[in-house]
Amino acid sequence: MIQSASAQPVFRALADPTRREIISMLAAGARPVGDITAAFDITRPAIAKHLRILEQGGLITVEVKGRERINRLNPQALKTASDWLNYFEEFWDERLAKLKQVVEDKK
Amino acid sequence: MIQSASAQPVFRALADPTRREIISMLAAGARPVGDITAAFDITRPAIAKHLRILEQGGLITVEVKGRERINRLNPQALKTASDWLNYFEEFWDERLAKLKQVVEDKK
DNA sequence: TTGACATAATACCAAAAGGTTTCCTATAAA
DNA sequence: TTTATAGGAAACCTTTTGGTATTATGTCAA
Numbered sequence: 001m002i003q004s005a006s007a008q009p010v011f012r013a014l015a016d017p018t019r020r021e022i023i024s025m026l027a028a029g030a031r032p033v034g035d036i037t038a039a040f041d042i043t044r045p046a047i048a049k050h051l052r053i054l055e056q057g058g059l060i061t062v063e064v065k066g067r068e069r070i071n072r073l074n075p076q077a078l079k080t081a082s083d084w085l086n087y088f089e090e091f092w093d094e095r096l097a098k099l100k101q102v103v104e105d106k107k
Numbered sequence: 108m109i110q111s112a113s114a115q116p117v118f119r120a121l122a123d124p125t126r127r128e129i130i131s132m133l134a135a136g137a138r139p140v141g142d143i144t145a146a147f148d149i150t151r152p153a154i155a156k157h158l159r160i161l162e163q164g165g166l167i168t169v170e171v172k173g174r175e176r177i178n179r180l181n182p183q184a185l186k187t188a189s190d191w192l193n194y195f196e197e198f199w200d201e202r203l204a205k206l207k208q209v210v211e212d213k214k
Numbered sequence: 215t216t217g218a219c220a221t222a223a224t225a226c227c228a229a230a231a232g233g234t235t236t237c238c239t240a241t242a243a244a
Numbered sequence: 245t246t247t248a249t250a251g252g253a254a255a256c257c258t259t260t261t262g263g264t265a266t267t268a269t270g271t272c273a274a
Contacts, residue, residue, distance in 0.1 A: 008124055015122035016232085017115055020191070027195060034250060046233055048252070053231095067241040067250045075198035082196075084127070085189040088134060091182035123262080141220060153263055155222075160261095174220045174271045 006058070010080045013057030018042070019050050023073060026060060030072035113165070117187045120164030125149070126157050130166060133180035140176050 013019055022036060037047045051071055054060045058077035063070040120126055129143060144154045158178055161167045165184035170177045 007127070011118075011122050011127070015118050018232090020114070020118070023195075027198060032250075033252095042232085043234065044251075045235085045253085049232075069251070073195075073198065075195050078192050078195050079199045082189060082192040085185050085192065088130075088180075088182050088185050089189075091134060091180065092186045125262090139220075140222095149262085150264065151221075152223090152265085156262070176221070 007080060007084055009057040010059065010077055011084075013054050013059050014081060016050065016053075019054055022047075022050060022054065022071075023059060023078075026071060026073035027075075030063075030070045032068040032070055034068075036071065114187060114191055116164040117166065117184055118191075120161050120166050121188060123157065123160075126161055129154075129157060129161065129178075130180060130185075133167060133178060134182075137170075137177050137179035140178065143178065 014023075018040065021040075025031065025036065025039060033044065033048060033051065036051070037044045040047060051060065051062075054071075055062060058080075059074055060071050061074050063072065121130075125147065128147075132138065132143065132146060140151065140155060140158065143158070144151045147154060158167065158169075161178075162169060165187075166181055167178050168181050170179065
């Protein structure tokens with residue numbers, strides 16, 4: 001299969017539940033670091049580390065605005081992971097699997 | 108959003124590149140531990156650990172057959188991760204985003 | 215029944231991950 | 245022009261991760 005070269009930082013970013021929650025949060029709108037920190041029980045430096053990993057995976061972009069850093073979801077990066085998984089769609093989708101079977105039987 | 112309770116072991120399993128390669132390999136057919144080990148540059152115990160993590164994530168099932176352990180892909184588990192990601196589809200799919208815009212404008 | 219084979223189990227190690235506290239810097243506001 | 249606010253940076257700690265080597269176990273085959 002075509003193994004996307006940039007899949008690793010994306011899957012790495014998605015591996016942590018806190019980071020996935022941050023993604024869900026940012027889907028509702030861009031937020032500064034402080035807002036995000038307020039929604040969790042961990043310290044700001046911990047959130048900052050998660051944000052950096054999300055940024056490395058291309059999942060968020062950061063816009064510096066005065067003394068704030070606005071974190072914005074970049075959903076295109078999620079597509080990288082989705083594409084990888086969807087390659088296996090034929091294996092889990094029964095309809096597709098049966099169609100495949102019919103096609104192969106006709107050969 | 109509906110946060111699937113079982114998403115964590117799946118995303119955890121997907122986080123490692125070796126494990127994703129194993130998944131790709133098993134998509135072509137079930138394989139015993141030795142076969143999988145032969146395809147990588149790491150030792151059998153290392154592969155065995157990866158397989159256990161894949162099993163914990165529900166991504167593979169294991170069938171003991173004599174002295175062999177046949178590892179079989181369980182693609183349904185991949186769907187768990189895919190579903191999570193597809194929740195955000197509207198954010199990355201321009202067509203959908205525009206449709207959403209039209210619907211919201213009509214309100 | 216005696217090897218050879220497929221794999222598990224255990225003990226161990228180094229590095230990475232996830233967190234904390236403390237201190238520093240830049241911007242906004244009084 | 246102080247002072248409060250938003251956030252970064254560094255140092256440190258503990259647990260998890262990904263790997264190793266070694267030893268043990270059950271099964272097939274000569």
